[in-house]
Amino acid sequence: MSIKYDSKREPLAEIIRKATVNATYVIPDLQRPYVWTPRQVTLLIDSLFKGWPFGSLLLWEVKPDCFDGDEGIPHRPFWQIVDRVNPNGGTGTSALGQPATYQMVLDGQQRVQSLVLALGGDQWGFQLNDADWAADLQDRRMKPSAHWSRASLCLDVTLFRSELGAKDKKVRKLEAGKILDWVVLDATNGRSTEVRPPNYVHPLLAAKEHPGRFIRLSRLWDLAQKDLSESEYEEILVPLLEQHSMTDSAQAELLRPLAQFMKVIENVKANSFVHALQIESLQLTPQWSKDDYSDAIVTIFTRLNTAGRTLTREEITLAWLKVGWVLSQTDGKTAGECLKQLKECLEDSGFKVETDEIVRLISFIWAVDHRKGNLLDSKDLLKGDVVRSMAGAVAGAWKALMPRIAAVSQLIEDRDLVENQGSFNAVIVFATWYRLVFDRLDSLQVVPLVKRDDLEKLLRQRSAHFLDRWIFGSQWANVWGEAAVRNFQDFASDLHSLSSNLNACTAETFLTTVDSGIHTLMERVSQRAISHITNTVVRERSRVYNYYPFLWVWHRLEKARWECSSVPMRTGRKRTSKLEVDHTVADAWWQRLVNRLVAAKQASFEGPDEEKAKLAPDGFTSRYDAACFVNALGNCSLLDKSFNISKSDKPMWAFLKEVHEFKQKKLMRMDWENALALNSQLTEPDGVPFDDIVKAISVRDAQIRSELTEFINGGKVRLDTVD
Numbered sequence: 001m002s003i004k005y006d007s008k009r010e011p012l013a014e015i016i017r018k019a020t021v022n023a024t025y026v027i028p029d030l031q032r033p034y035v036w037t038p039r040q041v042t043l044l045i046d047s048l049f050k051g052w053p054f055g056s057l058l059l060w061e062v063k064p065d066c067f068d069g070d071e072g073i074p075h076r077p078f079w080q081i082v083d084r085v086n087p088n089g090g091t092g093t094s095a096l097g098q099p100a101t102y103q104m105v106l107d108g109q110q111r112v113q114s115l116v117l118a119l120g121g122d123q124w125g126f127q128l129n130d131a132d133w134a135a136d137l138q139d140r141r142m143k144p145s146a147h148w149s150r151a152s153l154c155l156d157v158t159l160f161r162s163e164l165g166a167k168d169k170k171v172r173k174l175e176a177g178k179i180l181d182w183v184v185l186d187a188t189n190g191r192s193t194e195v196r197p198p199n200y201v202h203p204l205l206a207a208k209e210h211p212g213r214f215i216r217l218s219r220l221w222d223l224a225q226k227d228l229s230e231s232e233y234e235e236i237l238v239p240l241l242e243q244h245s246m247t248d249s250a251q252a253e254l255l256r257p258l259a260q261f262m263k264v265i266e267n268v269k270a271n272s273f274v275h276a277l278q279i280e281s282l283q284l285t286p287q288w289s290k291d292d293y294s295d296a297i298v299t300i301f302t303r304l305n306t307a308g309r310t311l312t313r314e315e316i317t318l319a320w321l322k323v324g325w326v327l328s329q330t331d332g333k334t335a336g337e338c339l340k341q342l343k344e345c346l347e348d349s350g351f352k353v354e355t356d357e358i359v360r361l362i363s364f365i366w367a368v369d370h371r372k373g374n375l376l377d378s379k380d381l382l383k384g385d386v387v388r389s390m391a392g393a394v395a396g397a398w399k400a401l402m403p404r405i406a407a408v409s410q411l412i413e414d415r416d417l418v419e420n421q422g423s424f425n426a427v428i429v430f431a432t433w434y435r436l437v438f439d440r441l442d443s444l445q446v447v448p449l450v451k452r453d454d455l456e457k458l459l460r461q462r463s464a465h466f467l468d469r470w471i472f473g474s475q476w477a478n479v480w481g482e483a484a485v486r487n488f489q490d491f492a493s494d495l496h497s498l499s500s501n502l503n504a505c506t507a508e509t510f511l512t513t514v515d516s517g518i519h520t521l522m523e524r525v526s527q528r529a530i531s532h533i534t535n536t537v538v539r540e541r542s543r544v545y546n547y548y549p550f551l552w553v554w555h556r557l558e559k560a561r562w563e564c565s566s567v568p569m570r571t572g573r574k575r576t577s578k579l580e581v582d583h584t585v586a587d588a589w590w591q592r593l594v595n596r597l598v599a600a601k602q603a604s605f606e607g608p609d610e611e612k613a614k615l616a617p618d619g620f621t622s623r624y625d626a627a628c629f630v631n632a633l634g635n636c637s638l639l640d641k642s643f644n645i646s647k648s649d650k651p652m653w654a655f656l657k658e659v660h661e662f663k664q665k666k667l668m669r670m671d672w673e674n675a676l677a678l679n680s681q682l683t684e685p686d687g688v689p690f691d692d693i694v695k696a697i698s699v700r701d702a703q704i705r706s707e708l709t710e711f712i713n714g715g716k717v718r719l720d721t722v723d
Contacts, residue, residue, distance in 0.1 A: 004280040006061075012054065012115070012272035018103070019078045019112055020120045023095050027113075028060075028104050029074040029319035034082055034113050037136045038126050038182050041114040041153065045217070046177030048115075049268055057108035057276040063101045073316060073382060074323040075104055078116045083127040085148045090127075093120070103278065118153045119221045123185060125152035133203035137182060142203065148192045149204050151182040154214040157246070157254065164257055171260040183207050183214045211245035224266040233259035291379040314356035316381045317363050317390075324391030330398050335391065338398055342405060349409035350418040351427075361428045364492060365401070366390045368432055373496030375489050404435040412471075415464060415721055420549060422475035425484065429491045430470055433521070434463060436495065437514050440502040444510060451507075458511060461723045465714070466518045470525075472553055473712050477528035487524070494520050526712055533708045539628040541646060544581045544636055551581060551638035553711060554704050555676075556720040564675040566720070567667065569641040571658040577642040583635050584682045585693065588649035590630035597690060598623055617690060629694065634701025637676055653684040677703055 019025035036044075048054065076092060083090040093116070095102075105112055117124055127150040131142040159179045167173040184190035184206040191206070207214045223236055234255050241251050241258075318335070325335035333341070339358050346353050367375045370393055380386045394401070408431045412418055421427055441459055446452040474480065479487040498517035505513040538544050555565045568577045597617040605612050620626040629635075643655045653669075661667040673679055681688045681696045710716040717723075 006278045006280055008059075008276045008278055009273050010276060011270075012048075012274055013269050015057075015112060015274055016115055016119055019116050020093050023077045023093050024100060025103050025105060025112065026075040026077055026095055027109050028106065029076055029322060034079060034110060036110050036114050038128075038133070038151070038153075039136050041118050042177055042180055042182075044111065044114050045118050045153070045180065046175060048272060049176035049264065051268075054272070054274055055108065055111060057112070057274060058106040059276050059278040060104040060106055061101065061278050061281045062104060063281040073104070074319040075102070078113050078120075080116075080120065080124045081127055081150065082113075082117065082125070084132065085127050085129055101281075106279075108276075119218050121218050122216055123150075123152055124218065125150065125182065130203050133182070138203060140203070142201075146192060146194050147196060147200075149184050149202070150186060150190045151204050152185050153180055153217045154183040154185070154207070155179060155217055155220060156181040156183075157213050157215065157250070160257070160261075161254065169257070171257055172264060174261070174264075180217060181205070181214070185214075185216065207244075212241075212247055212250055215240070215244055220262065220265055221269065224262060224269045226266065226270050228262075228266065230256070230259040230263060233262040237262070313376070313378070313381060314359040314363070317376065317387065318355065318359045320381075320387040321359070321362070321391045321394065324388040326392050326395040329392075329395040335395070338395075338402075342402065345402070345406050346409050349413040351409065351412075351421075351424075353424060357424045357428075360425075361405070361431065362394055363390065364428050364488075365432050365435065366394055368436075368492055368495045368499060369393070369397075373489075373493040375492050400439070401435070404438065405431055407438075408434050411464065411467060415467060415718075417467065417471050420475075420552065421471055423480035423484075425480050425488060426471055426474045429474075429488075429495070429521070430467055432492075432495050433466075433498070433517065436499050436502060437463070437517070440505070441510070444507050446507045455507065455510065459514065462511070462514060462518065464721075464723045465717050466522075468553075468718055469522060469712060469714065472549060473522060473525040473529040475549070476532040476712075477525035478532070479525055479528070490524060491521065494524070522712075522714070529712050530709050533705050533712070536633075538631045538633075541583075541587050541631055544583070544631055544646075547581050547633050547636050548638065550633065550704065550708055551636060553718070554708055555638055556718045557707050557711060557716045558675065559719040560671075560675040561677075562720040564667065564672045565637065565639060567640075567661055569639060569643075569656070569659045569661070571643055571655060577640050579638065579640045580644075581636050581638055582641070582644060583630060583646040584637065584652050584678060585630055585635055585685055585697070586648050586650060586652070587630050587646045589651065589685070591627055592649065593690060594623065594626045597626075619691065619694060629697070632697050632701050633704055634697040634699070635682070637678075651684045651686060652682070653680075656683065 015025065077095045078093050079090050080093055081091040117126070127148060128136075129144070130147040130149055131144050133149055133151070134140040134142040156179055159181065160174070163174050163178050164171065182204055184204050187206065187208040191202075205214075219240060223233075223240070228236075237255060237258055238251070241255070246254075318339075321335040321339075325338075327334065330338055339355060339362075343353060343355065343358050346358075363376060367373060370389070376387065408427070411434075412421065412427065437459060441456060444452075444455075446455060494517070498513075498520070501513050501517070502510075533550065536546065536550070538546050554561075556562050570577050594617060598615055601615045601617075602612055605615060614622065616623045617626045620629070641655075645652050645655060648655075656662055656669070656672075659667075662669065662672075669683075673683060677700045679696060681692055682700075685693050707716055
């Protein structure tokens, strides 16, 4: 099975025609916005007149019988006016009504849109702030203001005359880029009406103020016809020049050169062709179903690289959201505005999220609510009856949904988990769970009021504890790795089941139902997370930062431990410190001890040199294993401090005793060591037997891993924050 393609060579003029009035060339809504500037458009036209390559297009042919009803991919016509002054401004061309065969421009939108703006018709062009016009066309800085101008690309007769003289009156040598200019043509609506200062310098000229100087380039393009003589062009041009208020003397001087220039335009129009690769429309065969075709088209979209980025499924979903959004449900706010509001809400809590992640969150919640937990797949994304309904459902729930997600983002921020979230997918699953349980709590008939308050308090406590376990458990279980898609689907199915169970529960069974849902989700990650806790071993000193999430949690599982380990430890006059994973027994101190033990063994060894070189301290298979043991989890802590123990050869206590809190006895050494499961054998190991140090590190290592396992299983909770 394969997609069929057709290689086409289409006249440029035909492409412009198909992209303008009653257009059949359209843009899929998932395409990025038009980003070219007026100067780039002028350069494109200049390249066109020089005969330089235009580049190829990738098209997708969509016939009326390809899809039913609202299926396909939402699309839009090209712009007549690109308005960058008003966020939702701009004027689009008119698309040919159904039934019609369309060519969706998958690659080449920027070039086609630029041609349309330059050659599409009268008044087509840009509406920009005056400061943007000045910066783009004149490299001139203007003070930002509310003033704007709307302009079209025109032939500047003054520049034409000047360039003609510079080229010895040889029209064929003229460079289009040097005779074209962006000009305000609409005397009434072409400029903002706000009062300008007396010394205001307009970035653009206005045609009304310079009669006879500017001719819309699209007019000349439309007049160009195959095989007309220069004298015939002179006849055609006369009424056009009169319409543009050109004087008789100017006409007498310029009519012939302009007629010659029309021959240049004719040549460009007649001989400019664009190569296009067109994906053929759906053709059903016994081996090639509609779902197969839809899946292939979406895969092409998601793999197509445009302007350095890869298109995603979320962009296709967003296109449907925009098309089907119900403005009346969101107080007139569009889908884009609502998603932006949600994105800003998350960013206010410290999240760095992309629009794709916001769309994935919405799509996941909708699938749990309305598709029995079945997430959208590729073939669904071309089915309007499936995806389009999401827009209406999400818009209808938006006012209730936004506060829930805001509460989740605040909870994650309050529990200092923004930097520890791992994958945003973990946040998506938790946010959906949170919404389900609190929506159900709101709908329960609970009396008296005191009982309801108690129920809500217990639910909030469960939410905080589950959030901690879920964020770290799903991260340590690596559920967002290679099997992320399957795991994401499993979580959606679990949450749909929880939704059904919540709807059937009573106030008396509510918390039991919530606990069961938490157990189901954690059961999918617990064993793999515990395996990760058990098996993660760092061999190199430079890699002990891998213990950071383990220690971040462990230091918070006992109140005294957190109170001691959270104290910033600064020595001397140092005012700054940083949070980092560090050793208790210093690496250099340990290596010196290992080397001394090995040397002592070698001194009394009478065997061959080969065996002598393999000698290691008791309890280790090699010197390397013994050397690496200092990097065990049991020898590490996560402390906020101004010194680095590992890079020294001093005992930990040599640093700690210089810390203000210890010197002033605000912290007692024994209390601090006990809180962190340390002892003097580790903080001051000089003279301590090697085996005793190894045992102390091993015991502490086992304790840390055991308590982290309890945390994942729900037996221990964080005590560094108020639930």
